[in-house]
């Protein structure tokens with residue numbers, strides 16, 4: 001096993017003993033993950049899962065900071081996204097480790113506790129919030145995205161403690177709300193004063209190191225037509241068809257962003273990095289009436305380097321020009337609203353020392369060089385990089401069908417990520433005797 005140093009010794013503890021300690025905690029880590037999956041931490045309902053996280057942090061001997069996101073203080077700031085739900089009863093939870101003496105580099109390990117809706121439960125093989133293990137995979141909503149990542153950093157910290165050592169630098173274990181729709185949880189941690197020499201988020205990106213992520217906007221478009229009896233549909237204006245017409249105009253805008261000419265270099269090799277999703281639609285009153293009103297919720301990817309307000313202005317302009325110029329939309333009322341993600345894209349410098357340290361830990365565990373990933377989604381990395389000036393990336397387990405039916409995470413992969421994070425933490429922070 002190679003010995004890593006950053007000028008701070010690991011003392012008696014070498015890589016082999018760290019890997020042994022991680023292996024010894026495997027069953028406990030899986031049980032903890034199952035506990036988290038059982039908490040249906042959907043948007044607005046993250047409270048009980050955060051309760052569990054606070055207990056886990058306290059059990060590690062960490063100081064626990066629980067706080068409610070202060071919307072009124074943050075909502076004017078760049079990086080904030082318009083929220084969708086009240087923050088009452090769903091706190092962020094941070095476990096704080098303070099070394100006896102700071103010798104190494106500080107670290108944030110961040111994970112989001114919120115999960116996306118499970119969809120039609122009857123399509124799942126097992127109930128979505130009942131964790132089930134089959135053939136080395138744990139199934140359940142959130143198992144992969146990203147409760148396994150949270151279990152990994154908790155167990156990585158615990159593995160070091162079990163060897164009688166601890167990081168020789170401040171470490172902040174963050175469990176945040178609302179990554180899946182605004183990112184305001186991580187953003188609020190930053191504004192509470194949490195900063196470090198690096199941040200790692202174990203999102204389920206299959207052992208890749210993330211080097212870029214796209215921007216994401218959530219947009220709501222509402223159309224108002226004119227009701228009429230279907231015996232004379234020409235007298236009415238169909239709000240649902242109008243909404244769909246606007247969707248085609250917006251798809252054309254996203255096609256321009258995706259055009260290979262002038263595309264952001266991080267995504268040069270990508271076929272279609274900025275994706276458009278018509279996520280929700282609601283409209284109409286009666287099967288035999290021309291619908292008066294329709295509302296669509298859209299998720300639109302956009303290039304890194306384009307500011308969120310510039311991207312949203314382009315979207316709004318596209319919609320308003322369509323409403324003005326497209327004859328199919330004549331007479332239709334159109335309203336655009338931005339709620340949820342106003343998330344700018346960002347890139348991560350592969351030359352950051354933190355990237356090299358993670359790559360070394362990956363290679364020690366997996367026996368092969370790490371691959372990099374330019375992600376076609378957003379993550380909380382952007383808050384650290386863009387607004388905190390903290391080098392940050394994602395490195396996490398292999399999961400399948402996240403946001404889909406029968407989401408699952410590989411338990412071998414969870415064990416490997418735990419080992420990588422433990423080795424990385426030991427190298428990055430250095431070690432001292434545990435208090």
Ligand code: ZN
Pocket residue numbers: 112145146179203204
């Ligand atoms: Zn995630």
